[in-house]
Amino acid sequence: MKIVVDAMCAEFGGIRTYVDQLLAAWATSFPDDEVHVLVPVGSTISPDVHVRHEVPVRRPVAAGRPLAQTAVLRRLTRAxxxxxxxxxxxxxxxxxxxxxxxxxxxxxxxxxxxxQFSRARRVLRRISYGRSYAVADGYVAVSARTLHDLHELHPSTRQRRSAVVHHGADHVLTWPVPDRTGPAVAFAHHTNKNPDLIIEAWALIAEQATPPPLLIVGVGGAREALQADLDQRGLTDAVRLAPYLPEEEFRGVVSVADMIVFPSDFEGFGIPVVEGMSLGKPVVIGPERATLEVAGGHAVVMDGWTPQALADAVLEARQLDDVAVAAARTWGRTFTWDRAVRQTRELLQQL
Known part of the structure; x- marks a missing residue:
């Protein structure tokens, strides 16, 4: 096949992980495919594996990028x-x-x-996403939950082909050899990760016993407020805050984590869940549809959205035996990027 991959919006975060891993697996699984990748000028995405097309974007980026994508895709499609x-x-x-x-x-x-979004971001997404849904011939949803939401909120999308394609997690097999010598790891890069809830739960644990060490990563503008909360609760020795970590450092931190604490109230997929399982970590999640879907019954699930529910789940996860952890690891390793590529490619062939 000859395919164009628009990766113009994939520079950071989970979307960057998705694109990097998908493109790498595509080169391995289908080496005869001709894959052209659109990236912004200066991007480090897909530096060697596929045909790169660096696209200049005029400022403001919010307006310049879709105009550049439109022009370049039309020109490349003709060429x-x-x-x-x-x-x-x-x-x-x-x-x-x-x-x-x-x-x-x-x-x-x-x-x-x-x-959970600023008004400007909501407006921008409504316009750009809505237009993308309208011009698309098909959709790749990263979970059944996401596909359900798409069909419910945008009923016209039901008339076009779609596929649920879970992310892979086997990229963690290249990370440092895992053990559980480090602190529990939680996340704070978006408000849906609920760092406030996590701190409250740790305070409840501390009322009964010495709380387990915890590292909250991805802390940004809320750092001062979170640190003040920790200071007030006397948790500064138990809980540390960290910003976004460089990729190599992040991999090292997660590889030695004692457990993954992920009480997100909204996910499209929740890749830390399957990454953690694949590395042999107990994983704690909330009763949220996407993370329940990908955990496959192998995570410890909070029985509600209260600090006590999270504290109870964390204490339960600390008691998981080796058999349960091994079963979760086996489940996590069923999520492969080869499978993701094959399912995505199958949809493209159908289109």
């Missing part, structure tokens, strides 16, 4: 006649192309949890 185009985010060309277009849908949190 190479790809079999299909894969947009790795629902922010892509504003116009239909002569080649079929599939859009990857990660989540619809901005519509279902609008209070």
């Amino acid at each position: 190479i006649a790809p079999d299909a185009i894969l947009a790795t985010m629902p922010s892509t060309t504003l116009r239909r192309t002569s080649s079929p277009l599939a859009v990857v849908v990660h989540d619809l949190r901005h519509e279902l949890r609008p209070q």
Whole structure:
């Protein structure tokens, strides 16, 4: 196949992990495919494996990027006649192309949890995502939960082909050899990760016993408020805050984590869940549809959204035996990027 991958919106975070791993697996699983990748000028995505097209974007980026995507995809489609185009985010060309277009849908949190976004970001996503849903010929949803949300909120998408394609997790097999000598790891890079809830739960644990060490990573603008809360509760020795970590450091931290604490109230997929399981870590999650889906019954699930529910789940996870942890690891390792590539490619072939 000849495929164009629009990775113009994939520079950071979970979407960057998705694109990096998908492209690497594509080169391994289908070495005869011709894959063209659109990236911003200066991007480090796919430096060697596929055909790169660096695209200049005028400022402001919010307006310049979709205009650049539209122009470049039209020109590239005419020049190479790809079999299909894969947009790795629902922010892509504003116009239909002569080649079929599939859009990857990660989540619809901005519509279902609008209070977690600024008004400007909600407006921008509504416009760009809505247009992408309209021009797409098919959709790759990263979970059944995401596909359900897409169909419910945008009923016209039900008329087009779609596929649920879970992320892989086997990239962790290249990380440092895992053990459980480090602290528990939680996340704070978005408000849906609920760092306040985590700190309250640790305070409850501390009332009964010495709380387990905890590292909360991805702490940004809320750092002062979170640190003040820790100071007030006397948790400064038990809980540390860290910013976004460089990739190598992050891998090392997670590889030695005692457990993964992930009480997110909204996910499209929840890749730390399967990463943690694949590394042999107990994983704690909330009763949230996407993380329940990908955990497959192998995580410790809070029985509600209270600090006590999280504290109880953490204490339960600390008591998991080797058999339960091994079963979770086996489950986590069923999530492979080869499978993700094959399922994505199958949808593109159908289109």
